[in-house]
Amino acid sequence: MSDNVSDTTDQQQAKAQASEPQTSEQILVRREKLETMRGQGEAYRNTWRTDHSTAEIHSRFGGVDPEVLAELGHEVRVAGRMMAHRVMGKSSFIKIQDGSGQIQLFVNRDAVGGAEVYNPTKKWDLGDILGATGTLFITKTGELSVKVSHIEMVSKCLRPLPEKWHGLSDIETRYRQRYVDLMVTPESRETFRTRSKVVSLLRQGLETRDFIEVETPMLQSQPGGAAARPFTTHHNALDMELFLRIAPELYLKRLLVGGFERVFEINRNFRNEGLDATHNPEFTMVEFYQAYADFNDAMDTTEGLIRGIADGLGIAAVEWEGVQIDLSQPFRRIRLDESVFEKRPDLRGHANDKALLATVCLQEIPDFRPLITWKAGHYLVALFEELVEGKLDQPTFITHYPVDVSPLARRNNDEPTVTDRFELFVAGREMANGFSELNDPDDQRGRFVAQAQAKAAGDLEAVGVDEDYLRALEFGMPPAAGVGIGVDRLVMMLTGQHSIRDVLLFPHMRPE
Numbered sequence: 001m002s003d004n005v006s007d008t009t010d011q012q013q014a015k016a017q018a019s020e021p022q023t024s025e026q027i028l029v030r031r032e033k034l035e036t037m038r039g040q041g042e043a044y045r046n047t048w049r050t051d052h053s054t055a056e057i058h059s060r061f062g063g064v065d066p067e068v069l070a071e072l073g074h075e076v077r078v079a080g081r082m083m084a085h086r087v088m089g090k091s092s093f094i095k096i097q098d099g100s101g102q103i104q105l106f107v108n109r110d111a112v113g114g115a116e117v118y119n120p121t122k123k124w125d126l127g128d129i130l131g132a133t134g135t136l137f138i139t140k141t142g143e144l145s146v147k148v149s150h151i152e153m154v155s156k157c158l159r160p161l162p163e164k165w166h167g168l169s170d171i172e173t174r175y176r177q178r179y180v181d182l183m184v185t186p187e188s189r190e191t192f193r194t195r196s197k198v199v200s201l202l203r204q205g206l207e208t209r210d211f212i213e214v215e216t217p218m219l220q221s222q223p224g225g226a227a228a229r230p231f232t233t234h235h236n237a238l239d240m241e242l243f244l245r246i247a248p249e250l251y252l253k254r255l256l257v258g259g260f261e262r263v264f265e266i267n268r269n270f271r272n273e274g275l276d277a278t279h280n281p282e283f284t285m286v287e288f289y290q291a292y293a294d295f296n297d298a299m300d301t302t303e304g305l306i307r308g309i310a311d312g313l314g315i316a317a318v319e320w321e322g323v324q325i326d327l328s329q330p331f332r333r334i335r336l337d338e339s340v341f342e343k344r345p346d347l348r349g350h351a352n353d354k355a356l357l358a359t360v361c362l363q364e365i366p367d368f369r370p371l372i373t374w375k376a377g378h379y380l381v382a383l384f385e386e387l388v389e390g391k392l393d394q395p396t397f398i399t400h401y402p403v404d405v406s407p408l409a410r411r412n413n414d415e416p417t418v419t420d421r422f423e424l425f426v427a428g429r430e431m432a433n434g435f436s437e438l439n440d441p442d443d444q445r446g447r448f449v450a451q452a453q454a455k456a457a458g459d460l461e462a463v464g465v466d467e468d469y470l471r472a473l474e475f476g477m478p479p480a481a482g483v484g485i486g487v488d489r490l491v492m493m494l495t496g497q498h499s500i501r502d503v504l505l506f507p508h509m510r511p512e
Helices: 001-041 053-060 066-072 115-121 169-178 179-186 186-208 249-258 296-313 334-341 355-363 376-387 443-457 466-473 487-495
Strands: 075-087 092-096 100-108 129-140 144-157 232-237 238-244 263-270 284-292 317-320 323-326 332-333 398-400 419-425 428-434 481-484
Touching: 053 075, 053 092, 053 100, 053 144, 053 296, 066 129, 075 100, 075 144, 092 115, 092 129, 100 115, 100 129, 169 179, 169 481, 179 186, 186 263, 186 284, 186 296, 186 487, 249 263, 249 284, 249 466, 249 481, 284 296, 284 487, 296 398, 296 428, 296 481, 296 487, 317 487, 332 334, 334 376, 334 398, 355 376, 443 466, 481 487
Parallel strands: 100 144, 332 398
Antiparallel strands: 075 092, 075 129, 092 100, 129 144, 232 238, 263 284, 284 481, 317 323, 398 419, 419 428, 428 481
């Protein structure tokens, strides 16, 4: 951990310790109120039911003339968390927040049953969850409100909310206590509503294209489908080692063998890797596979899905990582080697010259440390990652990856050293990976063996030989193309978020 990180953590801990006595005192006071409630009956009853959400009320009645609204005398039953409370003698104004928004309650002593009912409400705390019945009206300031005839405590809040005007400014606390973040940060709530819409639109886009949704194992006896280090666990009853999946790919392609010609899965993958702005050990991907298609078809589908999601959200362009991204224009397509040659024209024609590429890598890449098993393709990809990847601002498909780094992709018919594979980059970040699938069982075995050798040589991300998958290929898999899209990164782009933690409800954190 860097000194800066350590200093920041120490400062946060000191700040938290300084606020603990005040927080503890407030909790004590709130608990005393709870004990009074317990003495009067059940404190956490489950009897309140609503008939309107705040969003529905604003949608239906927000533009109604005050006099017309008064004549309607429309009664509503609402509930929500108290976010503001202003007491003015015999009357109070309370702002409550439910899952869809906020609305104001006007509470008058006489209207709710006298001082015996009204006075206790003046001692309620911000964060308490209330239920209220009343009629809709417009206040003198023009705010749609509920004139309360009945109000009650639904659930007592024992911890104080963050300060009204500062919100939850501590980033670490926002991630650790997402429930508080969602209470007080409207932007966070909107981000996760958008995430839900993105997943829904993604599913609709695939179903419209006649893909069927399936589920494949999370626990696998042989990890595969990607180059990544897996999480390992143990099944006691079977006394066997199992792995959390790093990708569903090999199981989805087994389904192609079985006759399901268009399949997809939206679900979690797990990779035992570091945490940074774009990586979390548990993340969401969509993978889809189509028989009788190649990587060009897969790029078309990927571009169409992303543009369809953007259209569904009403987004034509978005600013992400300081880049104005135009999603309405066709995505650029360029070969990986050509993208490197644009930066280093002297390498043109030398894409398979391992010695030369290794020398250039040592010149161009700080602290370069290749593995002993690397081939020419590994060095070419390393140059791409150093010279090109971070500068791909607008949506760009990088195609024709070397065979050396693509163990599951089909070789190109005309160039056996490259594959019919692509990756999609936006604002310098990988968004999708896809290719024409390798369905030659003998070629696949050879590449699995090469991966196993790399694993034995110390490559922790290399996979072994999956004999059952090879057996499936021997039954014959139709020519096909497949794609994996990072859902979290897609949401990051569409909501303009910098960190993957801002689009994960509960990101992984170090223990407190």
